[in-house]
Amino acid sequence: MKIAILAGDGIGPEIMGEARKVMDALNLPDCTIMEGDVGGAGYKKHGHPLPPETLEMAKAADAILFGAVGDPDCDNLERHLRPEQAILGLRSALGLFANLRPATMFPGLEDLSALRPEVAREIDLLIVRELNGDVYFGEKAIRTLEDGRRQGYDFMSYAEDEVRRISHAGFKAAQGRRKKLCSVDKANVLETSQLWRDVVIEVSSEYPDVELSHMYVDNAAMQLVRNPGQFDVIVTGNLFGDILSDQASMCVGSIGLLASASLGEDQTEFGTKGLYEPIHGSAPDIAGQGKANPMATILSLAMMLRHSFGRDADADRIEAAVAKALEQGVKGADLGGSSGTSAIGDAVIANL
Numbered sequence: 001m002k003i004a005i006l007a008g009d010g011i012g013p014e015i016m017g018e019a020r021k022v023m024d025a026l027n028l029p030d031c032t033i034m035e036g037d038v039g040g041a042g043y044k045k046h047g048h049p050l051p052p053e054t055l056e057m058a059k060a061a062d063a064i065l066f067g068a069v070g071d072p073d074c075d076n077l078e079r080h081l082r083p084e085q086a087i088l089g090l091r092s093a094l095g096l097f098a099n100l101r102p103a104t105m106f107p108g109l110e111d112l113s114a115l116r117p118e119v120a121r122e123i124d125l126l127i128v129r130e131l132n133g134d135v136y137f138g139e140k141a142i143r144t145l146e147d148g149r150r151q152g153y154d155f156m157s158y159a160e161d162e163v164r165r166i167s168h169a170g171f172k173a174a175q176g177r178r179k180k181l182c183s184v185d186k187a188n189v190l191e192t193s194q195l196w197r198d199v200v201i202e203v204s205s206e207y208p209d210v211e212l213s214h215m216y217v218d219n220a221a222m223q224l225v226r227n228p229g230q231f232d233v234i235v236t237g238n239l240f241g242d243i244l245s246d247q248a249s250m251c252v253g254s255i256g257l258l259a260s261a262s263l264g265e266d267q268t269e270f271g272t273k274g275l276y277e278p279i280h281g282s283a284p285d286i287a288g289q290g291k292a293n294p295m296a297t298i299l300s301l302a303m304m305l306r307h308s309f310g311r312d313a314d315a316d317r318i319e320a321a322v323a324k325a326l327e328q329g330v331k332g333a334d335l336g337g338s339s340g341t342s343a344i345g346d347a348v349i350a351n352l
């Protein structure tokens with residue numbers, strides 16, 4: 001397994017250091033690790049947030065573990081040189097079209113949820129969001145009509161192959177979990193969604209072990225706060241997924257605990273090429289102070305082992321070790337605790 005580690009800016013190097021410790025503790029077989037500069041660190045060293053050598057490294061790797069980018073020193077640069085461009089560049093260059101964001105309620109953290117504790121306790125879901133299509137990428141403009149009024153428009157579309165590949169990602173993810181897939185659309189009013197639904201149903205014949213349901217997005221938003229425990233995997237388009245995944249993350253609480261994966265087509269023997277990263281940013285306000293919670297990065301490593309390398313047992317071990325550390329009261333500042341970055345990493349390793 002070839003892994004590219006791109007730590008990036010701010011707390012990136014600190015949290016990545018802890019993920020590295022976990023990798024070492026797991027004793028992964030045939031593991032080659034490469035390290036590259038990205039974000040503000042890439043700009044400062046090589047003049048570009050995604051230097052060509054970093055991109056080549058990412059292409060050569062089976063999977064990428066990404067820290068965070070964002071550096072106040074770079075705020076005044078032209079847009080294409082800003083640190084944030086690195087992640088967009090990687091997604092498009094590597095064809096990463098499926099964004100997976102798990103939302104799991106860790107025992108004892110219910111009070112951090114925006115929901116009532118007894119409702120929050122039931123959350124264990126995964127949102128699979130399409131990343132490369134939908135209304136974000138269609139023809140768009142603000143134009144002036146003949147009568148002088150301005151009109152804005154964005155063309156929403158999905159081609160069937162785009163829906164098919166994200167459907168497969170959703171069904172495969174469900175197979176690795178509780179085998180329930182809910183496809184979220186707005187098929188009662190949108191033709192795009194009608195095609196989406198038809199294709200999801202076609203693809204479902206290849207996954208007879210997965211129970212498929214469909215929900216309109218407005219209802220899904222309501223059900224996510226009313227009874228989130230009913231969901232296992234949600235598969236949806238770019239726009240609906242954008243909204244629902246932020247909603248789901250607030251339902252479980254802290255930013256320092258949430259991991260994500262961006263996956264491409266099957267490229268390895270075991271699974272898909274992917275980029276894995278915590279959902280939080282580079283947190284410049286606490287960088288270099290040893291305060292950052294590395295759990296989201298460590299959980300991103302678990303997702304990598306599961307999705308890119310088929311090492312489900314290792315992924316389960318990491319997730320259980322993080323849950324155990326939380327139960328033992330090992331909590332970072334983001335959770336109202338006082339454990340530092342390396343103490344949290346050590347506690348997770350002790351529980352492996």
Ligand code: ATP
Pocket residue numbers: 011069070255256279280281282283284285286291292293294296332333334
């Ligand atoms: P971005 O635009 O890159 O997502 P952001 O403006 O959303 O960045 P973050 O960098 O995610 O901001 O930080 C938001 C707040 O959460 C900050 O106060 C930061 O210190 C805190 N924070 C973020 N990640 C962590 C972490 N891993 N551990 C502790 N606190 C964190």
Ligand code: MG
Pocket residue numbers: 280281
């Ligand atoms: Mg943010």
